[in-house]
Amino acid sequence: MTAPSSLAQFAALLADETRAAMCLALLDGRAWTAGELARHAGVARSTATQHLHRLTAGGLLAEERQGRHRYVRLADASVAALLEDLSARLPPQVARPAGLRAATASAALARGRTCYDHLAGRLGVAVTDALTARGLLDQAGGFALTQAGLAWMAAQGLDLDGGKRPVARACLDWTERRPHLAGVAGARLCERFLTRGWVARIGSGRAVRVTPAGRAALADLLGIDGVD
Amino acid sequence: MTAPSSLAQFAALLADETRAAMCLALLDGRAWTAGELARHAGVARSTATQHLHRLTAGGLLAEERQGRHRYVRLADASVAALLEDLSARLPPQVARPAGLRAATASAALARGRTCYDHLAGRLGVAVTDALTARGLLDQAGGFALTQAGLAWMAAQGLDLDGGKRPVARACLDWTERRPHLAGVAGARLCERFLTRGWVARIGSGRAVRVTPAGRAALADLLGIDGVD
DNA sequence: GGGACCGTTCGGTACCCGACGAACCGACGA
DNA sequence: TCGTCGGTTCGTCGGGTACCGAACGGTCCC
Numbered sequence: 391m392t393a394p395s396s397l398a399q400f401a402a403l404l405a406d407e408t409r410a411a412m413c414l415a416l417l418d419g420r421a422w423t424a425g426e427l428a429r430h431a432g433v434a435r436s437t438a439t440q441h442l443h444r445l446t447a448g449g450l451l452a453e454e455r456q457g458r459h460r461y462v463r464l465a466d467a468s469v470a471a472l473l474e475d476l477s478a479r480l481p482p483q484v485a486r487p488a489g490l491r492a493a494t495a496s497a498a499l500a501r502g503r504t505c506y507d508h509l510a511g512r513l514g515v516a517v518t519d520a521l522t523a524r525g526l527l528d529q530a531g532g533f534a535l536t537q538a539g540l541a542w543m544a545a546q547g548l549d550l551d552g553g554k555r556p557v558a559r560a561c562l563d564w565t566e567r568r569p570h571l572a573g574v575a576g577a578r579l580c581e582r583f584l585t586r587g588w589v590a591r592i593g594s595g596r597a598v599r600v601t602p603a604g605r606a607a608l609a610d611l612l613g614i615d616g617v618d
Numbered sequence: 619m620t621a622p623s624s625l626a627q628f629a630a631l632l633a634d635e636t637r638a639a640m641c642l643a644l645l646d647g648r649a650w651t652a653g654e655l656a657r658h659a660g661v662a663r664s665t666a667t668q669h670l671h672r673l674t675a676g677g678l679l680a681e682e683r684q685g686r687h688r689y690v691r692l693a694d695a696s697v698a699a700l701l702e703d704l705s706a707r708l709p710p711q712v713a714r715p716a717g718l719r720a721a722t723a724s725a726a727l728a729r730g731r732t733c734y735d736h737l738a739g740r741l742g743v744a745v746t747d748a749l750t751a752r753g754l755l756d757q758a759g760g761f762a763l764t765q766a767g768l769a770w771m772a773a774q775g776l777d778l779d780g781g782k783r784p785v786a787r788a789c790l791d792w793t794e795r796r797p798h799l800a801g802v803a804g805a806r807l808c809e810r811f812l813t814r815g816w817v818a819r820i821g822s823g824r825a826v827r828v829t830p831a832g833r834a835a836l837a838d839l840l841g842i843d844g845v846d
Numbered sequence: 847g848g849g850a851c852c853g854t855t856c857g858g859t860a861c862c863c864g865a866c867g868a869a870c871c872g873a874c875g876a
Numbered sequence: 877t878c879g880t881c882g883g884t885t886c887g888t889c890g891g892g893t894a895c896c897g898a899a900c901g902g903t904c905c906c
Contacts, residue, residue, distance in 0.1 A: 397704055398638035404629035437895055458852050458903040476625055531768050532786035534760025558760035686873040686882050
């Protein structure tokens with residue numbers, strides 16, 4: 391019940407279906423209560439408590455107590471990046487939307503969603519492609535903002551100081567199977583889109599839709615037109 | 619005994635001390651026989667066989683049979699990258715070189731070594747820093763070769779076509795705690811250094827030393843002088 | 847204060863899985 | 877042809893752990 395000191399001990403944290411389900415749920419970037427996670431994972435509350443203790447002790451989760459609630463979230467962006475990298479190795483999920491409700495939800499997720507703290511889905515890929523086409527993002531020599539890209543972000547009033555966190559990082563989309571922008575730049579961009587009302591969350595999940603104002607902003611800033 | 623279909627199943631492959639020890643040993647980039655790995659991990663041959671089966675079935679390892687030997691190595695560079703990322707999350711290893719022999723070996727590893735297929739240790743960091751100082755590598759906007767960097771690699775006759783593998787990638791050194799160049803560019807560079815005799819392996823391990831010819835080449839190509 | 851609700855702790859149970867040794871197969875070499 | 881050696885398969889054993897229910901302690905709200 392202490393911090394993992396070996397690769398095996400660390401991997402063991404994720405080597406349980408229940409704990410893995412909890413971590414993947416937390417990939418939406420929000421803070422969940424212990425009870426919500428228990429219900430989501432389909433285990434008793436007592437079981438969830440023990441799992442959450444192990445995950446926080448292992449440095450994967452951070453907790454915050456409010457009254458009788460215990461809110462828990464991913465410790466930092468690097469944990470989210472790790473989970474994404476691991477998930478990208480799995481065989482592509484065979485989507486089996488059972489029923490109309492699930493099908494529309496799945497389609498909404500494929501259109502646009504948040505991936506921890508940045509944009510993903512077709513929307514995220516479109517933004518990434520537009521940045522690349524405009525010479526703001528370089529994917530030929532690796533994955534980094536160019537000088538022009540850094541200047542562009544500054545012109546937008548977006549601060550890229552994220553401590554030790556990388557400025558730009560490729561995150562592999564599990565629906566598009568193509569990389570999209572993550573890292574500090576991806577997070578700031580997503581934040582901007584949300585605060586300006588260019589994209590709006592659909593319900594309480596991770597799916598987002600582009601607003602009319604967002605459509606105009608995307609066309610204006612990045613020349614993106616056909617976003618659905 | 620089949621390919622993992624969930625994050626938990628995948629993580630379980632590394633969640634065992636024996637399997638983890640095997641994977642970390644294979645991080646040297648070479649192919650080991652099943653018996654060597656069994657001895658290295660301190661288990662019976664029969665046990666090693668079963669572990670190796672699981673790891674290959676899980677896509678982490680690739681095997682190659684020669685006569686009565688079964689050679690096994692990491693499946694590809696992305697597996698090595700994953701292991702590095704995971705190891706970087708662990709608390710820094712408290713080096714406890716017991717005895718003079720271990721101390722010199724540890725010092726040699728800190729000076730220079732291979733990390734799967736690229737250079738690491740102080741040597742790897744020095745090369746990375748030199749590339750950055752010369753404007754060939756950009757670490758401000760992410761981690762990527764610049765236009766000049768791509769041209770420089772081409773001028774050296776190094777082909778950067780590695781399929782889907784990223785051209786440049788940051789790999790965190792566990793001794794230096796600083797990033798150094800990995801990815802296709804890092805691999806090609808390391809290959810070049812070895813084939814030209816600029817660096818030579820010390821014994822059969824991962825440690826390398828810079829040869830006199832290498833010293834001259836480093837000074838000439840990248841302006842690196844004080845490499846020990 | 848009473849009653850719901852959330853989270854925690856504590857036994858107890860069942861199950862998974864990693865370990866070994868023995869027996870066997872195939873390849874190499876004298 | 878016969879030992880030796882590397883690897884595999886199989887049966888079995890033992891330890892670790894995920895799970896639950898029950899009881900308890902806070903917190904919030906009537």
